[in-house]
Amino acid sequence: MRGTQQISDPRFIKLVIWGAKGVGKSALIVRFLTRRFIGEYLSGREITYQHEVNLSGEWITAEICDALPCTSLHKHLSTMTSHPDAYVIVYSVSERESFEYACSLMRDVRRCYNELQDEKVIPFVLVGNKSDLDHLREVSYVEGAEASETVTACSFAEASAAESFPETEELFKGVFRLAKTNNILTARAKEGIRSRRPSLKDVALMIKDHCKRQQSSTGEGWGKRKGEAFSPKLRKQSLTSKCKSVGALSELGSEGKAQQNDRNRNSPINKGLRHVHSLTGNGGSVSADEVSSPEDEFQSVDGI
Numbered sequence: 001m002r003g004t005q006q007i008s009d010p011r012f013i014k015l016v017i018w019g020a021k022g023v024g025k026s027a028l029i030v031r032f033l034t035r036r037f038i039g040e041y042l043s044g045r046e047i048t049y050q051h052e053v054n055l056s057g058e059w060i061t062a063e064i065c066d067a068l069p070c071t072s073l074h075k076h077l078s079t080m081t082s083h084p085d086a087y088v089i090v091y092s093v094s095e096r097e098s099f100e101y102a103c104s105l106m107r108d109v110r111r112c113y114n115e116l117q118d119e120k121v122i123p124f125v126l127v128g129n130k131s132d133l134d135h136l137r138e139v140s141y142v143e144g145a146e147a148s149e150t151v152t153a154c155s156f157a158e159a160s161a162a163e164s165f166p167e168t169e170e171l172f173k174g175v176f177r178l179a180k181t182n183n184i185l186t187a188r189a190k191e192g193i194r195s196r197r198p199s200l201k202d203v204a205l206m207i208k209d210h211c212k213r214q215q216s217s218t219g220e221g222w223g224k225r226k227g228e229a230f231s232p233k234l235r236k237q238s239l240t241s242k243c244k245s246v247g248a249l250s251e252l253g254s255e256g257k258a259q260q261n262d263r264n265r266n267s268p269i270n271k272g273l274r275h276v277h278s279l280t281g282n283g284g285s286v287s288a289d290e291v292s293s294p295e296d297e298f299q300s301v302d303g304i
């Protein structure tokens with residue numbers, strides 16, 4: 001891998017989509033590229049797609065790699081010619097094993113990049129696909145959101161490639177915007193315009209900032225519950241209440257859990273694509289207020 005000296009072009013975004021077999025990686029990509037859900041997809045081959053994407057009037061070139069599920073991390077890193085700009089790690093909400101695989105994959109990839117001490121912090125998005133299969137659900141929304149919080153600079157979404165093009169499109173566009181902002185800041189740091197490269201905390205802040213903008217532009221962005229205005233303070237509250245509900249969940253019996261899952265399923269937030277994001281790091285939580293990076297600077301690369 002070319003590794004640490006790579007300078008990313010902000011107008012060229014490379015995504016790697018990874019996860020267990022059959023979770024719908026190809027379905028999500030094909031849905032985004034063609035607007036269609038065709039049901040059966042080629043399996044067993046790593047395919048890379050290139051696509052021009054319009055982000056608020058500005059075109060970027062997106063490269064999306066549908067990575068093989070069985071590839072070892074070592075092999076994946078050694079065969080890459082350059083770092084991706086973001087990882088999208090997919091599991092199926094109807095298959096717990098795929099969730100566990102996604103969690104270990106996320107942790108391994110993050111750990112590996114931490115060890116590389118790469119110049120760029122790569123954002124992750126954990127995606128629980130097949131949210132239309134509610135009756136077969138084995139992983140709750142809360143579990144997915146919680147898992148994303150154990151990995152630094154990781155956001156979370158549920159999606160259904162089968163059900164919705166707009167939501168899948170918004171998912172991908174959101175990742176591209178995030179990656180592009182990160183690339184711009186990293187490039188600036190290298191040119192000496194900014195004193196240091198974006199840190200993990202910076203990227204976590206970017207995710208938060210991204211969520212706010214996403215919400216104000218679509219009225220239903222990442223990190224937002226329907227009908228709830230988003231602010232860092234509110235977000236903290238909603239995370240607290242989410243933690244409470246998780247705590248309550250663990251105290252419930254299986255019947256209680258089933259009822260709780262029903263409530264989760266039927267809540268407005270769990271209809272369609274649902275997002276929450278994480279601001280927490282491996283070793284402890286990073287509150288939005290602690291992040292030292294200048295928010296103004298993120299806004300100055302707005303319109304992304």
Ligand SMILES: Nc1nc2c(ncn2[C@@H]2O[C@H](COP(=O)(O)OP(=O)(O)OP(=O)(O)O)[C@@H](O)[C@H]2O)c(=O)[nH]1
Pocket residue numbers: 020021022023024025026027028038039040041042043044069129130131132133159160161162163
């Ligand atoms: N119900 C439902 N089925 C889906 C969804 N996404 C994918 N599938 C189905 O899940 C199966 C596997 O989808 P793929 O896109 O091939 O999964 P993959 O992760 O690319 O699989 P591999 O290439 O084998 O790793 C197919 O039968 C799809 O039709 C979804 O959102 N909902």
